Structure formats: structure tokens, C-alpha cells
Amino acid sequence: MTQAAIIASDMPPASPAADRSGRRKRRNALLLVLPLLIFTLVSFVAPIVIMLARGVSEPEITRLLPLSRGPLATWDGTALPSDDTLAAVIADLAAAQRQRQAATIAKRLAAIRSDLRQPLLAAARAAATPPGLTPEGLLALDTVWRDPASWRALAELAQPFTDRYLLQTLDLTRNASGEIVSVPDNQAIFLAALGRTFGIGLAVTLITLVLGYPLAYFICQQSPGLQRFMLLFVLLPFWTSVLVRTAAWLVVLQTNGLVNDTLMALHVIGEPLKLVYTRSGTILGMVHIQLPFTLLPIYSVMQTISPVYVRAARSLGATPTAAFWRVYVPQTLPGVAAGCLLTFILCLGYYITPAILGGPADQMLSYYVAYYLNNEINWSMAAAVSTVLLVLTILFYIAYSWFTDPTAKATR
Amino acid sequence: MVVFDRVTKIFGSRVHAVHELNLTVGRNEFLTLLGPSGSGKTTTLMMLAGFDSPSSGRIELDGQPITHLPPNKREMGVVFQNYALFPHMSIAQNLAFPLEARGMGKLAIRDRVQKSIELVRLGDHLEKRPGQLSGGQQQRIALARALIFQPKIVLMDEPLSALDKQLRERMQLEIKALQRQLGITVIFVTHDQSEALVMSDRVAVFDHGRLQQVCDPRSLYDKPANAFIAGFIGESNMLAGTVMSCQGGATNVSTAAGMIAARTGQELSVGGAAVVSVRPEAIRILRDDETAANTVGGTLQELIFLGDHSRILVRVGENTLLSVKLDDKNAAAALSLHAPVRIGWSDADGLAFAANG
Numbered sequence: 001m002t003q004a005a006i007i008a009s010d011m012p013p014a015s016p017a018a019d020r021s022g023r024r025k026r027r028n029a030l031l032l033v034l035p036l037l038i039f040t041l042v043s044f045v046a047p048i049v050i051m052l053a054r055g056v057s058e059p060e061i062t063r064l065l066p067l068s069r070g071p072l073a074t075w076d077g078t079a080l081p082s083d084d085t086l087a088a089v090i091a092d093l094a095a096a097q098r099q100r101q102a103a104t105i106a107k108r109l110a111a112i113r114s115d116l117r118q119p120l121l122a123a124a125r126a127a128a129t130p131p132g133l134t135p136e137g138l139l140a141l142d143t144v145w146r147d148p149a150s151w152r153a154l155a156e157l158a159q160p161f162t163d164r165y166l167l168q169t170l171d172l173t174r175n176a177s178g179e180i181v182s183v184p185d186n187q188a189i190f191l192a193a194l195g196r197t198f199g200i201g202l203a204v205t206l207i208t209l210v211l212g213y214p215l216a217y218f219i220c221q222q223s224p225g226l227q228r229f230m231l232l233f234v235l236l237p238f239w240t241s242v243l244v245r246t247a248a249w250l251v252v253l254q255t256n257g258l259v260n261d262t263l264m265a266l267h268v269i270g271e272p273l274k275l276v277y278t279r280s281g282t283i284l285g286m287v288h289i290q291l292p293f294t295l296l297p298i299y300s301v302m303q304t305i306s307p308v309y310v311r312a313a314r315s316l317g318a319t320p321t322a323a324f325w326r327v328y329v330p331q332t333l334p335g336v337a338a339g340c341l342l343t344f345i346l347c348l349g350y351y352i353t354p355a356i357l358g359g360p361a362d363q364m365l366s367y368y369v370a371y372y373l374n375n376e377i378n379w380s381m382a383a384a385v386s387t388v389l390l391v392l393t394i395l396f397y398i399a400y401s402w403f404t405d406p407t408a409k410a411t412r
Numbered sequence: 413m414v415v416f417d418r419v420t421k422i423f424g425s426r427v428h429a430v431h432e433l434n435l436t437v438g439r440n441e442f443l444t445l446l447g448p449s450g451s452g453k454t455t456t457l458m459m460l461a462g463f464d465s466p467s468s469g470r471i472e473l474d475g476q477p478i479t480h481l482p483p484n485k486r487e488m489g490v491v492f493q494n495y496a497l498f499p500h501m502s503i504a505q506n507l508a509f510p511l512e513a514r515g516m517g518k519l520a521i522r523d524r525v526q527k528s529i530e531l532v533r534l535g536d537h538l539e540k541r542p543g544q545l546s547g548g549q550q551q552r553i554a555l556a557r558a559l560i561f562q563p564k565i566v567l568m569d570e571p572l573s574a575l576d577k578q579l580r581e582r583m584q585l586e587i588k589a590l591q592r593q594l595g596i597t598v599i600f601v602t603h604d605q606s607e608a609l610v611m612s613d614r615v616a617v618f619d620h621g622r623l624q625q626v627c628d629p630r631s632l633y634d635k636p637a638n639a640f641i642a643g644f645i646g647e648s649n650m651l652a653g654t655v656m657s658c659q660g661g662a663t664n665v666s667t668a669a670g671m672i673a674a675r676t677g678q679e680l681s682v683g684g685a686a687v688v689s690v691r692p693e694a695i696r697i698l699r700d701d702e703t704a705a706n707t708v709g710g711t712l713q714e715l716i717f718l719g720d721h722s723r724i725l726v727r728v729g730e731n732t733l734l735s736v737k738l739d740d741k742n743a744a745a746a747l748s749l750h751a752p753v754r755i756g757w758s759d760a761d762g763l764a765f766a767a768n769g
Contacts, residue, residue, distance in 0.1 A: 306494070306496070308492050308494065308496045311492070312498075313509070313513075314462075314463075314482070314483040314484050315462075315463075316490075316558075316561070317484050317487075317510050317514055317561060319484055326509075331498075331500055
């Protein structure tokens with residue numbers, strides 16, 4: 001064999017020609033996935049980015065203050081704004097009033113300072129009514145307009161980016177001097193909802209694990225034909241919509257439902273148990289829906305574990321219990337982690353089941369997203385709550401992958 | 413040391429995986445259970461290890477019945493086909509497992525693990541996971557783990573079948589040496605007859621759930637008990653025919669290659685169907701003036717060069733080819749294909765068996 005031939009056979013192909021053909025292959029592969037890439041960007045990434053952006057901005061308000069947002073942003077915030085600035089505000093308010101949008105500004109402004117709603121509406125009306133309003137006339141209209149703090153509130157509303165919604169979702173706000181402080185206890189709802197979301201998610205995950213693990217093990221011990229048959233029953237609930245299943249639980253659990261009627265007829269209980277509109281009802285419904293999600297990853301991992309390991313453990317002197325816990329269970333942990341993570345993350349986003357089966361004190365974060373979208377029409381607040389949910393989910397996923405990464409384990 | 417007493421294992425309703433097995437294994441013996449797949453050898457081993465229980469019959473260890481003893485109380489080391497090292501534990505943890513199961517102290521365990529890993533010369537790999545070792549290394553660790561708790565007996569279920577040929581041959585000698593050095597009893601299952609011949613003190617040949625013959629490798633090769641063993645162990649030419657006479661130790665069988673004289677391998681009746689088994693190395697090419705007890709004429713069908721020796725295939729009847737081993741690797745060069753050739757062998761080199769096993 002010649003020297004060149006030895007080198008060629010020992011080294012990976014690195015000739016320019018081979019490199020070129022490799023690059024062409026990669027480019028062709030990229031072209032093939034391009035449609036999917038575009039679809040993902042348009043339908044998944046872009047909406048998320050837009051939604052997240054809404055959490056820190058309010059384009060529908062800044063759009064209504066096109067003339068005044070510049071001067072208000074440069075205003076020093078101590079003395080009253082200059083007459084030019086006031087004139088710009090008056091022009092914006094007059095335009096908003098003519099578009100019937102003055103109430104939108106007033107509502108958002110009230111969220112920052114509630115006593116400014118009526119003065120703003122009055123100012124907008126006066127600005128749009130001929131002969132209009134002069135800066136002096138505006139200051140004379142209401143005493144609040146002679147207070148720089150009111151103008152600071154309006155300036156805050158007019159700025160393009162804001163952290164007040166994100167702060168609010170963490171039960172925080174800015175005080176008069178701009179420092180971040182906790183909101184008064186009677187307004188604090190989000191941290192509690194966050195804790196509740198995690199608590200319910202954790203409870204549902206643990207219950208599905210305790211129920212699902214033995215079932216997965218049991219199914220794995222059956223003959224292949226029986227396994228398929230049993231899995232069919234595990235998957236059966238997937239064929240019905242979540243809404244229908246949750247409504248069915250309502251029928252079963254309500255005050256005059258199946259469970260209470262049966263227990264009453266058997267004289268087990270004297271009066272109906274409160275099973276729906278409670279935390280336990282919520283958890284029950286969620287466990288029912290989530291059980292397959294926890295079970296299937298565990299089952300698929302269990303299927304790959306050869307019975308020879310338990311046999312080996314037994315032959316080495318381990319009792320059946322020791323062989324199960326020390327040899328079998330550790331090998332199923334990747335499936336347990338995957339199943340639990342899947343269920344936990346899905347639980348964080350639950351909306352329908354707590355809304356139907358839970359009471360007012362059982363609502364999770366998603367409820368507030370829907371509430372701000374449907375009832376308050378406050379997209380920015382809904383976006384801020386979604387942002388918190390998304391960030392927490394991502395953090396959880398990072399923690400999970402760190403714990404289950406075999407390379408990380410080897411170095412620990 | 414181990415006694416199987418009329419042990420039968422029936423799977424389902426009719427399949428006799430093992431039928432009426434009587435077998436005794438001596439102390440410090442290396443016994444191989446040999447047979448094709450489905451012959452019952454692995455079932456026998458699993459019953460001995462306690463993973464399966466016999467449908468009937470009893471198994472004794474050192475005079476104690478163990479037929480229904482759970483596997484963890486049998487004190488038998490088992491080496492499995494794919495090693496069955498626990499993938500989530502390090503090598504050290506794998507080796508410590510049987511000692512921890514016996515409640516041994518931490519220091520004593522560390523000491524024993526160290527000695528054991530040195531026995532198989534893998535001292536640098538204690539902290540690795542099984543997946544980071546090569547097949548041969550995993551095999552040695554599995555062996556060390558089966559030996560570390562000083563079991564009375566070590567069972568091996570085709571432990572070398574996943575290794576390549578060279579490594580397999582080296583491990584055969586290594587296991588055999590270890591068995592001699594430690595003075596342990598080994599029961600070894602394989603379907604590879606050469607492995608059985610290399611390693612064993614005695615070989616037990618299984619077919620269709622029945623024990624066919626138990627004896628040392630040399631007797632197995634020289635005096636197979638029936639046609640199945642003659643064909644399974646080593647290589648044999650099988651000439652089918654009809655028994656013409658059977659007197660004392662001598663039998664004459666009429667075959668496609670003419671009348672063949674052979675030793676009587678098992679009880680035969682005149683007029684019954686029989687096969688004569690002749691080893692390729694027992695047949696030689698006859699010179700024109702030479703004769704032998706059995707002389708057969710044919711045409712040379714094939715010349716095969718095998719490095720240290722040659723082999724020729726001689727067509728002696730319409731459907732009958734005889735394989736002849738030529739020790740002189742150059743002898744074949746003097747022959748030409750399709751030429752007539754005379755071959756012969758002594759009547760002591762043929763063994764006549766009943767045709768149906």
C-alpha cells in the first residue's frame with residue numbers, strides 16, 4: 001500500500017471536493033425543511049414574540065397620543081409641562097374624542113391613578129368641543145391638572161415601553177418616587193395564584209405518578225397482545241375532548257350527582273358532600289386528563305428494560321423488593337422524569353378544568369390570562385401574565401434537563 | 413454436588429422443554445450444557461438458578477433439595493448472555509451489589525471489590541459505567557461480579573456469544589484458567605460445540621429437551637452415542653443405507669457408495685435404516701495399488717484450500733458427497749477436478765447408528 005493510500009484510509013475525507021458535496025447536501029436538506037421553518041416562525045415564534053412585546057408596551061394607547069408622547073417623554077417631571085406640551089396633549093385628546101377613543105385612555109390612566117378618569121374625560125370633551133381648549137383653560141378645568149403628579153401619570157402612560165404590567169403580575173408596583181414596592185395586601189392576587197398554579201401542578205403530577213407507575217408496570221408484565229389491549233383503554237380518554245370529560249365530571253360530582261346520590265342512598269353520608277367547585281374537584285379532573293401523559297413515557301421506558309437485570313439482582317442475593325427498588329426503579333427514572341415534566345408543564349397552563357370544576361379560590365394563572373383578554377380587554381396585562389407563565393415553564397425545563405442530562409451527572 | 417432427579421419442564425400444555433433429566437455435577441467440575449437452540453439447555457440452567465421451577469422432579473445442591481428455593485437464597489453466581497451489568501451503577505457499585513445484599517460492612521466490601529477487580533485485571537475502571545467498557549471488559553466484570561460473593565457454583569448462559577471470534581477464544585481460555593485457579597464448579601451453556609470441547613471437563617449434549625450423552629470431550633468426539641451427536645460434534649460424513657448384517661461389534665450397511673463395514677454405534681436391527689458416520693480425517697486417498705476395508709470410487713467435485721490443511725469433496729453417489737481432510741496442504745494440488753478418485757477408510761473408523769437418532 002502506498003503512503004497516500006494509507007493516509008486516505010486513516011483520515012476522514014477532508015478533500016475540497018468531499019467538503020463541497022457535504023455542504024451541498026446540507027443546503028438541500030435545509031431547503032427541504034424551509035416550509036416547515038417558515039410555518040413555525042409565522043404560526044408559533046412570531047405570535048409569542050408579539051405577545052411578549054405586548055406585555056411591556058401598549059401600542060393602542062401610544063398610538064392615540066402621537067403629538068404629546070414626544071414632549072411628555074422629554075419633560076423633566078418636576079414643574080408643570082410647558083404650554084407647547086399642553087397644546088399637544090389637548091390636540092391628541094381632541095382627536096381621541098372624535099375617534100370615540102378617549103374612554104380607552106381614561107381607563108388605562110385610571111389604572112395608574114384612579115382619580116384621573118373623570119378629569120381626563122372632561123378635558124377630552126372640552127378639547128373636542130368648539131372653540132377648543134387653551135393650555136390655560138386646561139389647567140383651569142380641574143385642580144388635578146395643576147398637580148405635576150397627574151402629568152407624571154400621563155407621561156408614564158404615553159411612553160412606548162413600560163414594566164408596570166410585569167410588576168403587577170408579581171404583585172409589585174412603583175411608588176410616587178419610582179421605586180419598586182409591593183402592592184397593598186388587598187390588591188395582591190398574582191403571587192397567590194402563582195403559588196396555587198404550582199401547588200396544583202405538583203399535586204396532580206404526584207398523584208398521576210403514584211397511580212400511573214404501578215399501572216405502567218402492570219401493563220409491562222402482560223403478554224404483548226394484552227398490552228396493546230390495555231393501552232387502548234389508557235388512551236381511550238384521548239378520543240374525547242377535555243371539555244366534554246370535564247363536564248362529565250361535573251355531572252358525576254355535583255351536589256345531586258351520581259356520587260352524592262349513591263352515598264346518600266347507601267346512608268354513608270347524611271348530606272351531600274361538596275365535591276365540585278373545590279380544589280379536590282379540580283385536582284380530580286386534572287388527574288384524570290393527565291394520567292396518560294405521565295404513564296406513557298414511563299411505560300415506554302419500562303418496555304426497554306430487560307427482565308434479565310432483575311434476574312441478575314436476584315441471583316446476586318437481592319430479595320424481590322431490593323431488586324425492584326435498587327435495580328428496576330432507577331432504570332425507569334428517565335421515563336418518570338419525562339412523564340412528570342410533561343404533566344407538570346401541561347398543568348401550569350390548565351384553564352378549562354379549574355374554570356369548570358374549581359371554585360373562585362382555585363383558579364390558576366391561565367384564568368387571569370383569559371380574564372384580562374375577555375373581561376378587561378387589556379392585552380398587555382394578559383401578555384404579562386403569559387410571560388410569567390412562559391418564563392417559569394422554561395426555567396423548569398432547564399432545571400429538568402440539567403438534572404437528567406447524563407453528561408452533567410457524570411461530572412457531578 | 414448438583415443433582416437433577418427426573419426433572420421435567422413443560423411450557424404450555426404439551427411442549428416438553430426438558431424431559432426426565434437425570435444429571436449429576438461433581439465438585440470443581442466444568443460441565444457444559446451443549447445443544448442447538450430450543451434443546452432445553454438454557455431452561456435447565458434457569459431451573460438450577462431458580463428463575464424457573466420444574467414441572468416435576470427435584471434438584472439438589474450438596475444433598476439439600478433446592479427445587480423451590482428462591483434465586484437469592486441459592487448462592488449461585490450467574491453470568492448472563494448480555495452480561496446484565498446494571499447500567500445505572502458504576503463498576504464498583506455493580507461489584508459491591510451482591511456484598512451489600514448480604515449486609516457486609518463498607519470497609520470489607522471495598523477490600524473485596526478491589527481484590528475482585530484485580531482478579532480480572534480491570535483495576536482502572538472502577539468508577540466507569542458499564543456502557544463505557546468494551547464487550548470483553550464487560551464480560552470480565554460480569555464474571556467478577558458472579559464470583560465476588562464466593563458462590564458454591566457459577567452458572568454461565570452463553571456468556572461469550574456476543575464477542576467476536578478472537579476475543580471469544582481468548583476468554584474461553586481465561587475462564588477455564590480462572591475456574592482451575594479458584595477451584596470452582598462451573599456450569600456453562602453454549603450452542604458452540606468447539607467452545608464446549610475447549611473448556612469442559614464433561615459435556616452434556618441436549619436435543620429436543622432430552623439429554624443425549626454426558627462424557628468428556630474426547631469420548632464425545634470418538635464415541636458419539638447416536639447419529640445426532642456424531643453430526644453435532646465436529647464434522648461427520650453421513651452415509652445412509654440399510655443394515656445388512658450386525659454381529660458383535662461389526663455392522664455392514666448397504667449404501668449409495670456400496671457396502672460399508674463399520675463398528676456398531678448403537679443397537680441395530682437387520683433390514684432397518686441406518687447411517688454410517690465417518691470423520692473427514694479418517695478418510696484417505698488410495699493409490700492405485702492400495703486397498704482399505706472400505707474402498708469407494710468417485711469423482712472429485714471440489715478442492716478447498718484451508719491454510720493449514722486441504723479438503724476435497726468426492727461425489728460417490730447421485731446425492732452423496734464425502735468430505736475428505738488432507739493433512740498435507742499440497743496434496744490437493746496434484747489432483748484435478750472431475751477426475752476419478754479412489755478413497756478408503758478402515759472399518760474401525762465408521763460408526764453405524766439407527767437412522768432416526
